[in-house]
Amino acid sequence: MLNHKFGINFVKYAMYLSLILLIAFIALIIGYIVLEGLAQLNLDLLISSNPLIVSTLMLIGIALIVAIPLGIFSAIYMQMYAKQGRIISLIRFSIDSLTGIPSIIYGLFALSFFIYYFGLNRSIFAAGLAMAIVILPVLIKNTEEAIKTIERSQIEASLALGATKYDTVTKVVVPFCLDGIINGVILSIGRIIGETAAIMFVIGTLNGFPTSIFEPSATLATHLYLILQEPTYAQGGIQEAYSLALILLLIVIILNVLVKFVEKYFKKKRGY
Amino acid sequence: MEDIFTIRDLNLYYGKNHALKNMDIALKKNKVTALIGPSGCGKSTFLRCLNRMNDLIENCTITGQIIYDNDNINVEKYNVIELRKKVGMVFQKPNPFPMSIYENVIYGPKCQGLTDKAILDELVEDSLKKAALWDEVKDRLNTSALSLSGGQQQRLCIARTIAMDPDVILMDEPTSALDPISTKKIEELMETLKNNYTIVIVTHSMQQAARISDYTAFFLMGEIVEYDLTDIIFSNPAQQQTEDYVTGRFG
Ligand SMILES: Nc1ncnc2c1ncn2[C@@H]1O[C@H](COP(=O)(O)OP(=O)(O)OP(=O)(O)O)[C@@H](O)[C@H]1O
Ligand SMILES: [Mg+2]
Numbered sequence: 001m002l003n004h005k006f007g008i009n010f011v012k013y014a015m016y017l018s019l020i021l022l023i024a025f026i027a028l029i030i031g032y033i034v035l036e037g038l039a040q041l042n043l044d045l046l047i048s049s050n051p052l053i054v055s056t057l058m059l060i061g062i063a064l065i066v067a068i069p070l071g072i073f074s075a076i077y078m079q080m081y082a083k084q085g086r087i088i089s090l091i092r093f094s095i096d097s098l099t100g101i102p103s104i105i106y107g108l109f110a111l112s113f114f115i116y117y118f119g120l121n122r123s124i125f126a127a128g129l130a131m132a133i134v135i136l137p138v139l140i141k142n143t144e145e146a147i148k149t150i151e152r153s154q155i156e157a158s159l160a161l162g163a164t165k166y167d168t169v170t171k172v173v174v175p176f177c178l179d180g181i182i183n184g185v186i187l188s189i190g191r192i193i194g195e196t197a198a199i200m201f202v203i204g205t206l207n208g209f210p211t212s213i214f215e216p217s218a219t220l221a222t223h224l225y226l227i228l229q230e231p232t233y234a235q236g237g238i239q240e241a242y243s244l245a246l247i248l249l250l251i252v253i254i255l256n257v258l259v260k261f262v263e264k265y266f267k268k269k270r271g272y
Numbered sequence: 273m274e275d276i277f278t279i280r281d282l283n284l285y286y287g288k289n290h291a292l293k294n295m296d297i298a299l300k301k302n303k304v305t306a307l308i309g310p311s312g313c314g315k316s317t318f319l320r321c322l323n324r325m326n327d328l329i330e331n332c333t334i335t336g337q338i339i340y341d342n343d344n345i346n347v348e349k350y351n352v353i354e355l356r357k358k359v360g361m362v363f364q365k366p367n368p369f370p371m372s373i374y375e376n377v378i379y380g381p382k383c384q385g386l387t388d389k390a391i392l393d394e395l396v397e398d399s400l401k402k403a404a405l406w407d408e409v410k411d412r413l414n415t416s417a418l419s420l421s422g423g424q425q426q427r428l429c430i431a432r433t434i435a436m437d438p439d440v441i442l443m444d445e446p447t448s449a450l451d452p453i454s455t456k457k458i459e460e461l462m463e464t465l466k467n468n469y470t471i472v473i474v475t476h477s478m479q480q481a482a483r484i485s486d487y488t489a490f491f492l493m494g495e496i497v498e499y500d501l502t503d504i505i506f507s508n509p510a511q512q513q514t515e516d517y518v519t520g521r522f523g
Contacts, residue, residue: 083330153367160323161380161436162357172369
């Protein structure tokens, strides 16, 4: 009895402890970045990192515009239309495997395929395509999982009312998996913002404010990577890095909040 | 009396499982037909043949004729959309869409391209009235259908089906997930609905079958053992198996 009680208490305290540690870690990381970043942040730096912010946003935009429709359509096709069999299983397995591949492999592929084979210029556009490939499996996976949670009787109800399969997909299935799709988008944004290896070799080098997506540029993350690599920057570089990290953090938060608002808007419109 | 469905030599296989065997039955127009029988005997499967819902199931083979309105619907080229507009279905578990009450009712008509707000408004009121739900929800048509009680949700599902102006309403154990009071309401509703629609209902409740139906078919292991006027099935059935089942001496 005593032992049992001790066991329960032990688990309870272990859980509290891990929770506290987790919160402490998060607070430490965010606090450190914010403090160090704020200390260095000044108008000059903010202005000089403008091109990085803009090209990061452009990169996110391109990757999402390419990958979201592809991802959603593939997921819907695989769940709702395709005959479930060997081929679909194989495709699913490949998609799962793709999510686990180190991003430098994607970088290698993007470089040889887009730049060497197709002769694209090193640019935000080429990097955007590379990132679209990286996030595609994430989007497909999340959408598929969401579709799977839809009750079969909902789909049957729609069809029994004389709705076509197309109507059923657009009016019942897609609105239902909005959560999953949004979730995939949030994960994808995080992935794009933080990615270096997959785009380093196809985005080119920063030279001023990007005026088009077909220019070479750099993102916050790839620039951060370069700064930290550069021996001559060793002194001041680390401080600049912190302010870039702070900006990165802010962008992630703002974009996530924005995505949540979009989700709310759609749900409200449908009268959930 | 006119038959609305005439089924001839119907056989259905789920893969190798022979679920419906040599069925011949004619369902009467504007009557309530109850399908009874022990679990797994093929009642739902049969019901789902009537609006071709089994199309969704892979590996399901159906042979024989299902004549509806002088046409065999059991052929590939028959337009299932048209069929389902005329043959609606209410499911065992209430399954309203997670939309507003209003949107639920107009879902079907909207899919057919009906957009006129005035017509839709009228349709919503009319359908909800026919489903005996109007008074309870008329002040909150734009709230989520999921906020309704189970019994109200089921009547909403009936309203949603009625909004398509069907000839036939198929019901698969529509009250089995409901409390006695909601069940009573739905039974009363069926009483009024049968003037305008043909109803085919699967039920596990002998009392329900006896109360609401005009005809009853007794299913057993994929076969129709007996089909007759409900009064006869319950008072003087021809088959011993039927008598055993309706008197509760079965199994
Ligand atoms: N989707 C399916 N795939 C394969 N077999 C099925 C499927 N649906 C039903 N069956 C089989 O067909 C037979 C008849 O099932 P059905 O659901 O029609 O019975 P039921 O009379 O409606 O039973 P219950 O009263 O429990 O609802 C059963 O043997 C069942 O296992
Ligand atoms: Mg059943």
